[in-house]
Amino acid sequence: xxxxxxxxxxxxxxxxxxxxxxxxxxxxxxxxxxxxxxxxxxxxxxxxxxxxxxxxxxxxxxxxxxxxxxxxxxxxxxxxxxxxxxxxxxxxxxxxxxxxxxxxxxxxxxxxxxxxxxxxxxxxxxxxxxxxxxxxxxxxxxxxxxxxxxxxxxxxxxxxxxxxxxxxxxxxxxxxxxxxxxxxxxxxxxxxxxxxxxxxxxxxxxxxxxxxxxxxxxxxxxxxxxxxxxxxxxxxxxxxxxxxxxxxxxxxxxxxxxxxxxxxxxxxxxxxxxxxxxxxxxxxxxxxxxxxxxxxxxxxxxxxxxxxxxxxxxxxxxxxxxxxxxxxxxxxxxxxxxxxxxxxxxxxxxxxxxxxxxxx
Amino acid sequence: xxxxxxxxxxxxxxxxxxxxxxxxxxxxxxxxxxxxxxxxxxxxxxxxxxxxxxxxxxxxxxxxxxxxxxxxxxxxxxxxxxxxxxxxxxxxxxxxxxxxxxxxxxxxxxxxxxxxxxxxxxxxxxxxxxxxxxxxxxxxxxxxxxxxxxxxxxxxxxxxxxxxxxxxxxxxxxxxxxxxxxxxxxxxxxxxxxxxxxxxxxxxxxxxxxxxxxxxxxxxxxxxxxxxxxxxxxxxxxxxxxxxxxxxxxxxxxxxxxxxxxxxxxxxxxxxxxxxxxxxxxxxxxxxxxxxxxxxx
Amino acid sequence: xxxxxxxxxxxxxxxxxxxxxxxxxxxxxxxxxxxxxxxxxxxxxxxxxxxxxxxxxxxxxxxxxxxxxxxxxxxxxxxxxxxxxxxxxxxxxxxxxxxxxxxxxxxxxxxxxxxxxxxxxxxxxxxxxxxxxxxxxxxxxxxxxxxxxxxxxxxxxxxxxxxxxxxxxxxxxxxxxxxxxxxxxxxxxxxxxxxxxxxxxxxxxxxxxxxxxxxxxxxxxxxxxxxxxxxxxxxxxxxxxxxxxxxxxxxxxxxxxxxxxxxxxxxxxxxxxxx
Numbered sequence: 001x002x003x004x005x006x007x008x009x010x011x012x013x014x015x016x017x018x019x020x021x022x023x024x025x026x027x028x029x030x031x032x033x034x035x036x037x038x039x040x041x042x043x044x045x046x047x048x049x050x051x052x053x054x055x056x057x058x059x060x061x062x063x064x065x066x067x068x069x070x071x072x073x074x075x076x077x078x079x080x081x082x083x084x085x086x087x088x089x090x091x092x093x094x095x096x097x098x099x100x101x102x103x104x105x106x107x108x109x110x111x112x113x114x115x116x117x118x119x120x121x122x123x124x125x126x127x128x129x130x131x132x133x134x135x136x137x138x139x140x141x142x143x144x145x146x147x148x149x150x151x152x153x154x155x156x157x158x159x160x161x162x163x164x165x166x167x168x169x170x171x172x173x174x175x176x177x178x179x180x181x182x183x184x185x186x187x188x189x190x191x192x193x194x195x196x197x198x199x200x201x202x203x204x205x206x207x208x209x210x211x212x213x214x215x216x217x218x219x220x221x222x223x224x225x226x227x228x229x230x231x232x233x234x235x236x237x238x239x240x241x242x243x244x245x246x247x248x249x250x251x252x253x254x255x256x257x258x259x260x261x262x263x264x265x266x267x268x269x270x271x272x273x274x275x276x277x278x279x280x281x282x283x284x285x286x287x288x289x290x291x292x293x294x295x296x297x298x299x300x301x302x303x304x305x306x307x308x309x310x311x312x313x314x315x316x317x318x319x320x321x322x323x324x325x326x327x328x329x330x331x332x333x334x335x336x337x338x339x340x341x342x343x344x345x346x347x348x349x350x351x352x353x354x355x356x357x358x359x360x
Numbered sequence: 361x362x363x364x365x366x367x368x369x370x371x372x373x374x375x376x377x378x379x380x381x382x383x384x385x386x387x388x389x390x391x392x393x394x395x396x397x398x399x400x401x402x403x404x405x406x407x408x409x410x411x412x413x414x415x416x417x418x419x420x421x422x423x424x425x426x427x428x429x430x431x432x433x434x435x436x437x438x439x440x441x442x443x444x445x446x447x448x449x450x451x452x453x454x455x456x457x458x459x460x461x462x463x464x465x466x467x468x469x470x471x472x473x474x475x476x477x478x479x480x481x482x483x484x485x486x487x488x489x490x491x492x493x494x495x496x497x498x499x500x501x502x503x504x505x506x507x508x509x510x511x512x513x514x515x516x517x518x519x520x521x522x523x524x525x526x527x528x529x530x531x532x533x534x535x536x537x538x539x540x541x542x543x544x545x546x547x548x549x550x551x552x553x554x555x556x557x558x559x560x561x562x563x564x565x566x567x568x569x570x571x572x573x574x575x576x577x578x579x580x581x582x583x584x585x586x587x588x589x590x591x592x593x594x595x596x597x598x599x600x601x602x603x604x605x606x607x608x609x610x611x612x613x614x615x616x617x618x619x620x621x622x623x624x625x626x627x628x629x630x631x632x633x634x635x636x637x638x639x640x641x642x643x644x645x646x647x648x649x650x651x652x653x654x655x656x657x
Numbered sequence: 658x659x660x661x662x663x664x665x666x667x668x669x670x671x672x673x674x675x676x677x678x679x680x681x682x683x684x685x686x687x688x689x690x691x692x693x694x695x696x697x698x699x700x701x702x703x704x705x706x707x708x709x710x711x712x713x714x715x716x717x718x719x720x721x722x723x724x725x726x727x728x729x730x731x732x733x734x735x736x737x738x739x740x741x742x743x744x745x746x747x748x749x750x751x752x753x754x755x756x757x758x759x760x761x762x763x764x765x766x767x768x769x770x771x772x773x774x775x776x777x778x779x780x781x782x783x784x785x786x787x788x789x790x791x792x793x794x795x796x797x798x799x800x801x802x803x804x805x806x807x808x809x810x811x812x813x814x815x816x817x818x819x820x821x822x823x824x825x826x827x828x829x830x831x832x833x834x835x836x837x838x839x840x841x842x843x844x845x846x847x848x849x850x851x852x853x854x855x856x857x858x859x860x861x862x863x864x865x866x867x868x869x870x871x872x873x874x875x876x877x878x879x880x881x882x883x884x885x886x887x888x889x890x891x892x893x894x895x896x897x898x899x900x901x902x903x904x905x906x907x908x909x910x911x912x913x914x915x916x917x918x919x920x921x922x923x924x925x926x927x928x929x930x931x932x
Contacts, residue, residue, distance in 0.1 A: 050596060058613060085596045086609075090895040097897070099495035099504065100512045100594040115897065119496070170878055172892045211795045211877040214891070217612035225616065226777040228795065245614050342896060343710075347880075351711060354881035381838060386745055393741040393753065396734050399782075400806050401759050404771040407781055411774070451680045458673040472921055473681060479913035481867040483887035484906040487894070488688035491695050496899065498691050523684050545667055555668035577761075584764025586870030587887070604766040604870070611770060623767045630762035637762075638755050 046079045047280050052102035054089035054175055054263070055216040056238040060300040061106070067296060068287050072280070080280065088215040089175040096121065096268060103272050103281045106265045108175030110325075110332045113264050121270040130265065136288035137302040139261040140322055141176075141183045143253040144223065144232040144239045151230045155255045156187035159231065160204045167229035168209060169219040171339070171346050175263075176216035178340060180233035183259035185339075186323050190257065203349050224250060235261055237301035240316070260322035408627045411620035423621040429598040430622060433606035440514070440602060441582035444521035445529075448578055449571070452529025457563070459530075460537040461545075471534075477526045486591025489520055512594030517602065520588040525578045532574030533567055540566050569644045576640065580633040584626060692910065695903040707893075707901035708908045715881040716889050717908075723797060723885075724865035727804035731861045732854055734805070735812025742813070743820045761810045769874025772803045776875075795877030800885070803875050804865040811864065812857030815927075819853040820846075852927040859923055863916045866909075 053061055065082040072080050085092065085100070089108035096102045097119045105122075107113050116122040127133045145153050151164050159166060171177035184205055188198035210228060213219040216238055223232035224242050231253075234242060243250045265285050272278045287293045294304040298313040310317065329335035339345045381389075413420050425431060459471060477485065491497045493510040503510060510516045544566070548558045564571075586604040593600045601609060603622055610619035696704065707713075741747075742754055760768065776783040776793030786793050793799055823846060831841040869887045876883045886909055893902035 052594075055612070083596050083599055085594055087595050088895070091891070094894055094897065095512065095594055097496055098490055098511065099493075099500055099509075100596075101509075170892075173895050209879075212879055214873075214878060214888070215612070221612060221614075222795075225614075226773070226794070227779045228777065241614075342893070342898065342901075347712065350880040354711070354715070357881075381744070385838075389737060389741050390745055390747050393738050394749075396738065397753055397756055400809060401756050403781065404768070404775060404806070405759065405763075407771050407775055408767065451677065454673040454676040454680075457669060458677050461667050462670050462674075464670075464674070470677070470681075472917055473685065475917055475921070476685060476913070479863050479867060479917050481887050481906075481909055481913075482869050483890055484692075484867075484909055485688075487890065487902065487906055488692045491691040491899070491903065492688045498694070519684065523688075526684065542667060549666055549668065555672075558667075559669070580762040584762075584766070586764060586766040587873075590870075604764050607764075607766055607770060619770070623770060626764050626767050630759060630764070633762040634755055634758055637758060 045077075046081075047277060049080065049082045049103045049277060049280060049284060050085065050101055051082055051104050051106060051284075052085045052092050052096055052100060053106040054092060054108040055086055056176070056220075056235055056241075057106065057263075057300075058084065058086050059241070060237070060297065060302065063296050063300060064288070064293065067292065068284060071287070071292075072283065078280075082284070088169075088173045090173055101271050101275070102268050103275065103277050104265060104285055105268050106263065108261075108263050109178065110262070110264055111336050112175070113266050114332070116266070116268065121268055122266050123269045126266045127264070129267065130285055131289055132305055133262070134264045134266060135262040135305075136265055136285070136293070137263070137297045137304055138322075139236045139263070139302050140258045140320055141179050141233055141261065142236050142239045142258065142320075143255065144234055144242055144250050145253055146230065147249050147251060149251060149253065153231050153253055156184055156257075159184065159208075159233075160201055162208075164208055164231060165229045166205055166209050166231050166233065167211065167213075167219050167223040168233040169216050170212040170214055173214045174216055174219075176219070176233075176235050176238070177212075179235065179259050179261055181339065181346065182325060182328055182335070183233070183255075186259055186328050187255070187257060190323055190327060199345070199349070202345075203352060206349055207353050236303070236317075240301040254318050254320055257321045257323065260324045262324070405627060405631075408620055408624050411616065412624035415617050419617060420621050420624075423615075423618040424625065427618065429601065430606055430610070430618065432598045433601045433603050433622070434625065436517075436601070437583050437603040440517045440521055441579055443518050444525060444582045445575055445578050447518070447522045448525055448529050449575060451526065452531075452533055452574060453567075453571070455530040456533035456537050456567075457559075459534055461542055474527050474530050477523055482524060482585070482587025483591060485523055486520055486588040489516065489523070489588075489592055511592045512596070512600060514600075516592045517589060517600065520592050521582045521585050524585050524588050525581045528578035528581065529571065529574035532577065533570055536567050536570035537563075569640060569647065573637070573640050573644070576633055576636050580630060583629060689910075692903055692906060695900055696907045699900050699904060703900075704904050707898075707904040712880055712884075713886070713889060713905060716884050716886040719797070719800075719883065720866060720886050723800045723804060724862050726801045727808055727865045728858050728862040730801070730805045731808045731812050732858045734809065735816055735857055736850070736854065738809075738813045739816040739820055743817060757813050758810050760806050760808075765807060765868065765870035766874070768803060768806060769871030772799070772806070772871065773875045776802070794875060795883065797883060799875040799877075800872055800883065803871045804868060807868060807871060808861035808864050811860040812854065815853045815857035815860070816850055819850055823849055852923065856920070856923045856927050859916065859920050863913070863920060866912065866916070 051061060051065070061082075061084050065084070069080050069082060072078065085095075085102070087095075089112045092100075093105070093107060093112040093115050096105055096116055105113060105116060113122065113126070117124060117126060130136065143153055145151065151161070152158065153161075153164065158164070168180040169177040171181045181202060184202050185198045188201050189195060193201075211219075211222050213222055216235065219232065220234060220238055220242050223229050224246055232239070232242070239252055243252050265288065267278065267281045267285065272281050288297065289305070291306055291309060294306040294309040295312075298304045298309050298316070301316060303317050304310050304313070325332055325335055329338060337344065412423075423430070424434075455470075455474060459467060480488075490511060492499055493503060493516065494500050495504060510519065544562050545558050548562050549555075553561070584604060585602075586608075589602055589605060593602065593605055595601060595605065595609070597609070603626055607619050607622045607626070610616075610622060699707065738753075738757065742750060773794050775781050776786065776799060777795075778784065778787045780794070783793060791798070793802060827845055828841055831845045832838075836844065869885075872885055873888060876885060876888070878884050878888055886905060890902045890905050893905065
């Protein structure tokens with residue numbers, strides 16, 4: 001290696017160091033000129049949105065985005081790109097609070113979005129910004145079992161059978177996990193059982209959970225691809241997708257009663273105000289409520305609000321009696337505190353399991 | 361702290377009768393060694409390629425290049441890793457120069473500090489950067505007001521990667537520079553060369569192989585970093601997903617072949633790294649031997 | 658001042674010192690300080706409550722236990738591999754020698770992905786092991802396995818050079834004095850390898866303690882059973898308990914510091930013994 005080539009390498013390295021700094025400065029200038037661009041919005045030819053969502057909606061948003069982008073571009077002539085980010089609902093809320101620049105947040109559970117209000121990123125009253133409490137579709141928790149349902153699982157009570165291995169993600173980190181626990185709880189207390197019975201039932205279930213994945217998708221992979229467990233407690237859309245992908249190896253089971261899943265959406269005000277993307281973010285979320293948007297939602301196995309669309313896809317969505325989180329506790333905050341906070345019910349259940357295991 | 365292969369050639373004494381083990385012991389131990397390597401290393405690697413190529417080479421190729429998000433993740437990893445490595449080259453050379461050429465109070469402490477990123481759990485590393493640069497962190501609001509993005513963007517990925525791989529190059533250079541000694545440099549300076557001349561004409565040619573070795577190891581780790589990047593990435597498809605994150609994401613999207621296709625690229629890169637390492641060790645052992653001969657005469 | 662203390666005629670002391678310090682401060686000390694400050698916002702009692710519950714204790718114990726098990730396994734396997742590589746000539750020796758570094762170059766996420774796939778019921782190895790009741794995925798065994806994979810190069814690479822430099826005369830002398838082969842190994846060779854083995858052991862142990870990417874794929878995250886400390890940190894973050902999460906991180910950091918001190922001490926001891 002000659003001295004010349006070494007010097008060349010040094011120059012390259014130097015550029016590599018300087019480049020990100022230069023990029024930063026450039027970005028900073030780009031941002032400083034942003035307000036100007038907002039004023040003369042007709043001149044803007046390109047807009048980018050970031051939709052931060054939870055795990056089982058990847059396919060849904062891919063489809064929605066593709067349709068909405070074409071529609072928006074043909075109507076306004078503005079080139080739109082929508083980026084997606086998916087992970088467990090709770091960690092996504094935290095990421096937004098930590099500065100992930102989401103224009104819209106479409107999370108799994110109400111507390112996750114409301115947390116952004118507490119952090120002053122979303123204005124109070126966000127629930128009233130869109131119809132139906134800013135919930136554009138709903139879903140529920142159902143069971144996925146192996147072919148032929150060898151363990152004979154038909155309703156919640158069957159989950160308490162010994163030797164039934166159950167897959168569900170961790171309620172600590174996953175919205176699906178929380179709903180599954182609340183579903184099991186509700187199945188007891190809403191049929192006249194006492195809280196003591198419910199607690200005992202839920203403990204029996206978690207004793208038979210061999211893997212607590214951190215996210216809904218992780219649990220699906222564990223059950224369907226790794227072949228672990230007898231029954232998977234999944235959100236309907238996830239369950240239907242899972243069964244479709246399994247080539248007949250898995251079956252769906254609908255319990256008679258289950259918990260209603262209401263995933264809310266919101267515009268992240270603090271971000272759109274800075275980026276000047278309020279309007280496009282608004283029409284993006286509005287699109288979900290149009291008949292066209294509702295059809296895309298139904299096609300991805302989420303239950304649409306639109307009665308007409310729902311009847312059209314009725315064969316996909318068998319009737320299940322749905323109860324809400326409010327049927328279990330006064331409101332989400334209270335439920336969150338009672339069940340999932342540090343040292344609350346879920347933790348104490350595991351403590352109990354652990355103690356009785358080590359006593360053996 | 362890194363696996364360092366010895367360059368000392370085995371002597372002829374290997375065949376001395378008193379050092380010979382009975383045949384059955386030899387066969388047993390060699391068999392065991394093959395079993396260990398087979399189960400722990402060969403089978404997993406074979407499994408990666410098997411899963412990736414299960415649908416045939418055409419599908420494999422399509423998985424890699426037809427998905428724009430996957431393409432972007434490859435591009436991102438290939439831009440994040442070199443920048444992080446470049447930052448660490450400058451730092452590593454400066455730190456090694458400082459530690460091997462000067463004596464000053466706190467030198468031992470500095471050496472220990474250099475190793476710290478090795479021992480810190482990547483999640484903790486990610487958390488540290490989040491506390492510093494995140495919106496809820498100490499500098500977050502200021503950064504946002506000035507339009508500077510660090511976490512959930514390219515600079516954050518580079519920073520945590522640089523952090524996790526910080527010790528590699530310095531760690532590799534310190535023993536090399538210690539072994540070479542500073543005689544040549546002192547001679548150059550006393551003959552009137554200035555600092556940079558000495559550095560470019562004496563030091564760099566002396567340490568170039570050690571440096572390259574460090575760069576290769578550093579790069580391998582930088583490309584494969586998962587835990588810390590996981591915390592600060594924000595998981596935006598086609599924007600902040602690096603290859604290891606893409607592996608996870610594809611796996612969760614029921615795209616097993618796609619996931620293993622990306623994993624196989626990472627594995628192939630690891631194997632290339634191994635070859636480069638072997639080649640370099642070969643090269644350095646020759647040069648070291650030569651240097652030793654020169655030193656003797 | 659630099660001249661007087663540096664005892665060197667070479668230039669660049671100030672430049673390299675200021676650069677090194679700045680970089681370390683920016684990348685290491687500042688984030689570290691942020692971490693400590695955040696944890697410091699808790700009162701002593703709160704801190705203790707965050708880092709010392711039954712669940713965190715179980716997580717520390719698990720992390721320690723599996724790391725220890727992996728380090729012990731790797732020490733034994735490393736000794737075996739180093740011995741075979743140094744002492745025997747056989748077909749495929751060079752290949753084996755180069756393959757040993759693979760775990761070091763392979764991204765840990767890939768390792769986790771593959772290992773979790775290999776040992777489940779329908780995996781390549783799991784199809785034989787699971788019927789025998791050996792759960793090589795989503796169990797403590799799974800974590801030990803993947804940690805053993807990741808730590809494999811360390812012991813081999815610390816023992817190999819020492820083994821190569823052991824003087825043939827010593828062994829011959831031992832043999833002449835009537836020692837059996839086993840006695841020679843046990844009484845003569847092994848003691849010479851102790852420092853190297855110990856260094857390799859500690860390196861593997863330290864690496865295993867901090868490992869996340871692969872473990873999170875294979876562990877199963879069961880509280881009290883297979884939940885490692887970094888997962889707890891993530892879980893606390895999810896509840897927006899930043900200070901509590903950071904408190905656990907600080908405990909892990911403190912352990913890292915202590916281990917680093919031990920490693921440095923061992924390496925110095927090793928060098929002294931070998932010279």
